[in-house]
Amino acid sequence: SQTIHQWPATLVQPVGSPLSLECTVEGTSNPNLYWYRQAAGRGLQLLFYSVGIGQISSEVPQNLSASRPQDRQFILSSKKLLLSDSGFYLCAWSVRDLDTDTQYFGPGTRLTVL
């Protein structure tokens, strides 16, 4: 069966510090991968998605970036965090090339920027 991991689970960082969040998927090959951000009590905002290694599509302009160095690894980064970057970051995956578009989510990372 497929599983998706995110770490760290929680993170407190000062403004201006760098960020690196990691997501890995097990039990599947060649997935689509996604990064979402969720503000407290709000819906999900798609930040990035990737259909393959080295292929990143950005959905919103921001000071975040994403990379996919391996097939089942997706990384969210920032060189300098802003207060507005605080939130709940969720990674998700979906199967490519099949007649299903369901996305499956990881446990999330709670980021607090002080």
Next chain:
Amino acid sequence: GESVGLHLPTLSVQEGDNSIINCAYSNSASDYFIWYKQESGKGPQFIIDIRSNMDKRQGQRVTVLLNKTVKHLSLQIAATQPGDSAVYFCAENISKAAGNKLTFGGGTRVLVKP
């Protein structure tokens, strides 16, 4: 703005009663819809999905209804239990579109009263 929205941000329901969560979508080209459940501090969990060639689909204690004429989606939970307390999101997409991207609604919080 989002093309998927919810009528009620908070729904209080008595334990044992049935719950109905509503969702409106605006993209008539959308042909795949999903309901997710998100408990506090966790990632969204897939509940049930439906394609546009159907108007009803049933799962365990849950039923999704799709009315394409008025672009309306609903989730019915039978015999609501305390464990059903969570935020519920609807999501839509267009099958086989690039990246299998989903558009999420703002969410409805369901509170189950004992």
